[in-house]
Amino acid sequence: xxxxxxxxxxxxxxxxxxxxxxxxxxxxxxxxxxxxxxxxxxxxxxxxxxxxxxxxxxxxxxxxxxxxxxxxxxxxxxxxxxxxxxxxxxxxxxxxxxxxxxxxxxxxxxxxxxxxxxxxxxxxxxxxxxxxxxxxxxxxxxxxxxxxxxxxxxxxxxxxxxxxxxxxxxxxxxxxxxxxxxxxxxxxxxxxxxxxxxxxxxxxxxxxxxxxxxxxxxxxxxxxxxxxxxxxxxxxxxxxxxxxxxxxxxxxxxxxxxxxxxxxxxxxxxxxxxxx
Amino acid sequence: xxxxxxxxxxxxxxxxxxxxxxxxxxxxxxxxxxxxxxxxxxxxxxxxxxxxxxxxxxxxxxxxxxxxx
Numbered sequence: 001x002x003x004x005x006x007x008x009x010x011x012x013x014x015x016x017x018x019x020x021x022x023x024x025x026x027x028x029x030x031x032x033x034x035x036x037x038x039x040x041x042x043x044x045x046x047x048x049x050x051x052x053x054x055x056x057x058x059x060x061x062x063x064x065x066x067x068x069x070x071x072x073x074x075x076x077x078x079x080x081x082x083x084x085x086x087x088x089x090x091x092x093x094x095x096x097x098x099x100x101x102x103x104x105x106x107x108x109x110x111x112x113x114x115x116x117x118x119x120x121x122x123x124x125x126x127x128x129x130x131x132x133x134x135x136x137x138x139x140x141x142x143x144x145x146x147x148x149x150x151x152x153x154x155x156x157x158x159x160x161x162x163x164x165x166x167x168x169x170x171x172x173x174x175x176x177x178x179x180x181x182x183x184x185x186x187x188x189x190x191x192x193x194x195x196x197x198x199x200x201x202x203x204x205x206x207x208x209x210x211x212x213x214x215x216x217x218x219x220x221x222x223x224x225x226x227x228x229x230x231x232x233x234x235x236x237x238x239x240x241x242x243x244x245x246x247x248x249x250x251x252x253x254x255x256x257x258x259x260x261x262x263x264x265x266x267x268x269x270x271x272x273x274x275x276x
Numbered sequence: 277x278x279x280x281x282x283x284x285x286x287x288x289x290x291x292x293x294x295x296x297x298x299x300x301x302x303x304x305x306x307x308x309x310x311x312x313x314x315x316x317x318x319x320x321x322x323x324x325x326x327x328x329x330x331x332x333x334x335x336x337x338x339x340x341x342x343x344x345x
Contacts, residue, residue, distance in 0.1 A: 134341050157340025164340050178317070184308045184339055228337065239283050241335050244315045 006031040012104060016058050022220075029218035030058060034104075036217040039063035039126040041114060041142060043094040045202030046156050046209060047132030048080035053210040055098040059217070061106045062098060063126060066090040067113035077199030114138070116261040119145040128213045129153035132206065136183040137264035143168070143176035145261045147251045152216055154209040154224075159195050161233040163205035166224050166243065167212045173225035178246035178253075183264050201233050277330040288328070295323040303336055310337040 008016070008030070019025050019033070036059045040047045043066040054062055069089050070081045078090075085093040091109035098107050114122055119141060123129060129151050131142045139155065146153040146168060155176045156165035168175045208229065215221045228241045250257040277290050281301060288297065294313065298306045311318040312335040318326055328334070 136339065136341055139341065159340050162340065164338075179310055179337055180339060181310075188305055188308050241283075241312070241337070242315070244312065244317060246317050 006034045008034070012058070015102070015104075019057060024220035025218050029220065032217050032219070033058045033214065034060045036128070036213075037061040037063070037126045038128045038130060038213050038217075039065065039123065040130045040132055041065045041138070042132035042134065043078070043080060043090040044074065044132055044134060045077040045158065045197065045199070046206040047130065048078045048094070049203045049206035050130050050132060050210040050213070051080055051094055051098060052101060053207055054213055055102045055105045055107075057210075057214055058102070059105065059213070061108065061126075063108045063110060063122075064091045064094045064098075065110040065112075065114055065122060066094070067111060077197065077202040079199075079203065114141065116141065116263045119261050120149055123149050123151050126151065128216050130209050130213055131155050132209070139176060140183050140264055141261055144251050144258050147175050147177075148259070148261065154212040156205050156209050158197050158201055158205050161198055161201060162231065163201050163233075164228055164230045165205055165208055165212070166228045167216070169216070169223060169225045174243045174245040175249060175252040177251040177258075178249040179228070179243060181246075181250070198233060201231070204231060204233070277328070279328055279331065280333040282335060290330075291327045293324055294318050294326045294328065294334070297328060297334060298323060298336075301336070308339055311335070312337060 016030050020027055020030050038054055038059050040051050040062060043051060043064050051062060051064060069087055070085045070093050072086050074081060075083060080097045081090065081093045089111045091111045095107040095109045098105055110122065112118070123145060129142065129146055131139060131153055133139055133142065142153060143155065150170040152167065152169040154165060154167050156163065212223055215223055226243050228243050230239045230241060247253050278285055278287055281297070294311055303309055307320065311323065313326065314333055
């Protein structure tokens, strides 16, 4: 990543002092965060904590894409929104919260829905993408678009008491489609409303996604490329499962057949692992 | 033979196929579950013919959505 000519005010140095003191970040890493642009797709259970922590960390530009409005039932886990924001577009509600937390961050709110027709344009200019969506149509769309546009992204999913995440970096590991070839049919998966999800689980997984973005931007540590981190909140059990690449992957494999993003009409929440 | 399933060591008979393991482990909706065997994915059509050996590591990977709605 090219070093941007970035400077900090005394207030910023104080605000970010706990980051800067970290050996793995330092002034250099903080400059990279400030020069960094992260697109968060979905200001929900995952996107809420991720956006707040990335804003707090001093990421220069945060894109927030969400076509929905805040609903009372969202507030059990979508902590970027407040009761007073019910009925407000989530992208705008999130922007207000980020501005209140850290006015140094430039927020680009996108109130529309990302689709095959607009996603490549929406990704332009961003260094890292965070998938905080709740349906497989969006997850496959984000995967395919990021592979096509050579954008690294963090994938995550949550259901009930379980969550998982992985990070795709172009040329360095499997993509989401290597693991799951195509979206499941609608009847195969319960909706979020039917399945339920515990709020703090969304916080855990969303924060791990924020960490992936911070590590990618600063170069600190190791990313979850080539591995899937799973978390079982009931058992308090984290596991890191190694993920191979699939040479025949239609998105990132040797003979790619997905050369443009595609829309799928599959709203869904997840297939329950045993004990979820 | 001893194999590892989802991180846990388990005892199964020699030559067990991946499909048999899926049934014995009571994997729900296996048609939508990805199977990773050591360092590769097992294609859905290959589970009956793919047999397991001592020391193999099998992971079942489940679709998870959630997050926003």
